Amino acid sequence: MPLKKKGLVGKSLDQAIRHGVAHKLELSTHHSVLPNPQNRLTLDANKRDMLGIPYPKVWYSIDEYTRKSARRTVEMYNDIFKAMGATEITYIPDANNPLMFAAQDHPMGGVLMGDDPNTSVCDRDCRSHEQRNLYLASSAVFVNTGTANPTLTVAALALRIADTVRDELKRA
Ligand SMILES: Cc1cc2nc3c(=O)[nH]c(=O)nc-3n(C[C@H](O)[C@H](O)[C@H](O)COP(=O)(O)OP(=O)(O)OC[C@H]3O[C@@H](n4cnc5c(N)ncnc54)[C@H](O)[C@@H]3O)c2cc1C
Structure with a gap:
């Protein structure tokens, strides 16, 4: 739970931050996406910017190959968390959905x-x-x-x- 929500202030907040930093582990996984001709960029036929340049239209779907990789990753994470005796586990971007993908920028x-x-x-x-x-x-x-x-x-x-x-x- 975020420390702010726990109502911590002053010394107890400082101690909680120090404890959290020393005991926190962040794991991150990048999944491959297979080449798919349907994943592509086209030009929007209707929308244009102020210079008259068409907006891009992005077509992107995540295939079963990638979803399978994500499911296997969560299984492995759970094994790691168990072995570590982890007590607070949060998935990003969706704490309730470990299989939600985050954008990679x-x-x-x-x-x-x-x-x-x-x-x-x-x-x-x-x-x-x-x-x-x-x-x-x-x-x-x-x-x-x-x-x-x-x-x-x-x-x-x-x-x-x-x-x-x-x-x-x-x-x-
Ligand atoms: C949050 C974030 C974190 C990132 N971190 C990393 C990282 O750690 N390591 C890494 O390798 N990469 C990172 N990247 C990716 C990296 O920024 C891009 O791969 C890289 O900037 C791509 O370069 P580019 O020249 O292809 O495109 P851009 O850098 O996007 O350059 C395109 C340029 O074209 C200009 N432009 C667009 N349309 C027009 C137009 N019609 N006329 C004139 N000019 C135009 C834009 O203003 C822009 O300056 C990150 C990206 C983001 C968003």
Whole structure:
């Protein structure tokens, strides 16, 4: 129970915080999601922002493979909690539902990389198939991914794009 709700103040609050910090363990699990063509980003046909750019529409569902992983994780957590003699167990984001997924803050995909302009937006150099002077340095080019962490790969792609542009300018 949150300490505030227990009505603790002053020294007893301080002691409870110190005790909690020293005895708390947080476990977190990232589940893989299988590639699914139905999970995608499209443009909203009706809604546009103030610049007239269509809103994105996100299609995303969590498959049985991922749910199975979550169920197995909860079983393993329960074994761990039992072995530790844990007394207060809270699941985030929903304390009453251990199988509720939390968002990971890592949107990726949307302008996929690929050789075929019919099924991808940019090529292996992150260069737009349609606009040859446009490079996409972004996690949006990822075709598939784990849940974390994308940004170092984005930085690596950006450095590679810089090399490509430099080489092109030298040849021009
Ligand atoms: C809470 C949170 C925590 C995160 N923690 C981590 C972490 O610990 N490690 C990690 O690796 N990653 C982390 N990430 C993910 C990381 O922030 C992203 O992967 C990364 O920012 C993606 O870079 P990007 O350049 O593809 O997109 P963005 O950083 O989103 O850049 C897109 C840019 O395009 C601009 N833009 C959009 N539309 C237009 C337009 N029409 N015209 C002009 N400009 C436009 C936006 O303003 C923005 O500046 C975290 C993300 C969040 C939200």
